[in-house]
Every structure is written in structure tokens, then in C-alpha cells.
């Protein structure tokens with residue numbers, strides 16, 4: 001048995017065993033302008049391992065956070081589904097925890113401020129912490145007070161001094177990015193008011209395993225949590241999970257509510273979910289080895305489906321170019337010979353290449369229809385089937401890569 005040459009990001013033990021090697025991959029969010037296509041891009045190992053001590057699943061290679069998050073292309077306000085999700089979350093958490101007008105809400109990784117705006121609308125004091133200068137500026141312009149820095153113990157001390165303790169600290173979709181994980185946890189512990197709540201949302205590893213959603217693995221995501229591994233991390237810093245649930249967003253997201261120990265009753269749901277995780281084998285390496293086997297089966301099936309389209313003279317484009325699409329394309333060795341381009345609606349992505357795979361990204365509105373689309377954003381499939389019903393009725397097809405490879409045509413409209 002060989003281990004990664006690293007201390008576990010969660011518990012510090014040196015028993016993190018690799019189970020999935022997705023090859024050397026470029027930073028998946030760094031789209032390449034077409035005029036720079038001749039310049040090779042740096043690539044880094046993308047491998048996942050399992051800690052035999054605390055069960056945390058993690059990747060071993062860290063791209064320094066400064067190079068990844070100082071200029072970030074993902075702006076949350078652009079996705080309507082997410083905006084709605086933030087509104088719903090703000091209303092629900094404010095009601096559940098009885099937040100009032102003088103209470104402070106701090107959002108870690110606040111992006112363009114979309115999530116905090118939902119709290120502002122409810123009359124709360126808000127503060128964002130966002131390391132990417134370009135999106136922090138957008139938040140400030142939108143009237144959301146934002147500190148342009150990384151959240152850690154030092155930042156927490158500054159906030160506590162200048163704004164007072166926080167009744168609610170939120171971190172949606174960023175907790176697995178955090179390189180300074182332990183400093184972040186200490187910071188949260190110190191920033192929270194006596195009865196304050198830390199609400200975290202992270203990709204749920206249980207959902208990833210269930211759906212074989214290996215394309216959630218990319219360099220930005222250093223850790224992949226179960227309730228058990230999250231609890232083990234937080235316990236080291238005197239924090240207690242008192243409520244937990246799994247939300248459908250992003251194809252399975254863990255939401256945990258955390259506080260100072262003994263300050264709030266621990267929901268029976270916590271013990272139930274730990275038991276479910278044990279039954280699903282999420283604390284055992286063999287489960288992740290089986291997951292890896294399924295990933296390579298997906299590769300074989302997907303390549304067969306793409307070669308079949310090519311043999312029949314059908315053109316295949318990718319439908320949108322999400323970050324996770326790059327993981328899949330690069331891990332499976334899919335390039336422009338099999339998928340000629342990707343169509344997008346986000347103007348920032350036009351006339352760029354998908355990293356590694358070097359597939360050009362085109363304006364959806366100005367690009368003719370192919371015979372089939374590779375559905376990289378497979379978690380939005382139902383939405384796309386409705387939106388593209390005319391395409392499907394005219395003989396177009398969607399090639400869906402995950403959770404298992406299938407080709408969807410007009411028959412899906414009946415369902």
C-alpha cells in the first residue's frame with residue numbers, strides 16, 4: 001500500500017491512499033484566449049485519495065490559492081438557478097435562527113455579493129469576504145460591503161474588531177477550496193457570536209459516489225466531505241454540527257449548521273445521516289476503488305458513443321463549457337477531433353479554448369446546430385431537454401456522460 005506524500009488536509013495523518021488518478025490536468029477555470037493557443041499551459045497532477053484515519057477524501061496537489069482565486073471568471077449572479085437558491089436560503093436561515101436587523105451576516109467567498117444581497121433585502125447587516133479583486137469590485141459596485149482578502153484567522157480577528165461577532169457565517173460552495181483549512185476553522189470559531197451559526201454548503205461526497213460524479217473533482221476542490229469527515233475536522237476546532245441536510249443544487253450538496261458545542265440542540269438527523277453514510281460504505285477505501293472502476297467504464301462507454309457518432313458522419317458539439325467539463329474531457333482524452341466546439345451563452349467565454357482539451361468555445365446564438373450535443377452540464381439535463389425540444393424533435397441527440405452514458409433523443413420529451 002502506498003500513500004500520497006502528504007499530511008491529510010483534515011487530520012494531519014500521513015495515511016492518504018490514492019484511488020483515482022485523472023492524469024495531469026491544467027487549471028480548469030483558466031480558459032485560453034484563442035490568440036494564445038500556441039502557448040502550452042502548465043499541467044498538474046489531479047489525483048484523489050482517501051484518509052484511513054479521518055475518512056476525508058482529498059486531492060494531493062495544491063495549486064497556490066493566489067494563482068487560482070485572484071482573478072476569478074465565475075460570477076454567481078449570472079446563474080438564475082443560483083440566485084433563486086440564495087434567496088430561498090437567506091429567507092430560511094434568517095427565519096430558523098431568528099435573525100434581526102442589528103445582526104451581522106458574514107459570507108466567506110462572497111463572489112459578486114449575490115448571496116448577501118438576499119440578506120440585505122431582509123434588513124440584516126452584511127459583510128462579504130472575497131479574494132478575487134475583479135468580483136469583489138462588482139460586489140462593492142452593487143452596494144455590498146466586501147473585504148478583498150482571503151478568509152482566515154487574521155481576517156476573522158479584523159472583522160470581530162471592526163464589526164463585532166457574527167450571528168451567521170455562511171460559506172456556500174467554497175469550503176472545499178480552502179487551502180488554509182485549519183486557520184479558516186479557527187477564524188470561524190472566534191468570529192461566531194455565543195449563539196452564532198456557521199452554515200456551510202459543500203459538494204456532498206455521498207452524492208458524488210452515488211452518481212459517479214467524478215467530474216466534480218478539480219484542482220479548486222481540495223476536499224470532498226461526508227458528514228463524518230466534516231465533523232471530524234470541525235471537532236478539532238471546538239465546533240459542533242447540530243443540523244444537516246442534502247440539497248439538490250449542483251447534483252447533491254451538503255448543508256450543515258454548526259455552532260459552539262452545547263449551544264443548540266443536536267438534531268436526530270445528524271446521527272441518522274452518519275448511519276446512512278456507514279451503510280453506504282463511505283468510510284471505506286473499497287467504496288472509492290469501486291467508484292474509480294465506474295469512472296473508467298464511463299470513459300469506455302463515452303468514447304464508444306462519440307466514435308459511433310463520428311462513424312455515422314454526425315457532428316458533436318459540447319453544450320456549454322462548465323469547469324467540470326474540463327475534468328471529464330481531459331481525463332478521457334477527448335479533444336476537437338471528437339467534439340468540434342462548445343457552445344456557450346456567457347460572453348466572457350467566447351473565443352476561448354477549454355483548457356487542456358483545446359476545444360473552442362463559440363457563441364450559442366451564432367453557431368449552427370450539430371447532430372448531437374455532449375451534455376457536460378449533465379446535472380441540468382431536465383432543464384435542457386425542455387429548452388431544446390425542437391432540436392430533439394428534429395432528430396438531434398444529447399449524449400449524457402454521467403451518471404451513466406446514454407444517448408437521449410425525442411423520446412425523452414414524452415417522459
Ligand SMILES: [Zn+2]
Pocket residue numbers: 008009010011012013051052053054055056
Ligand atoms: Zn485524515
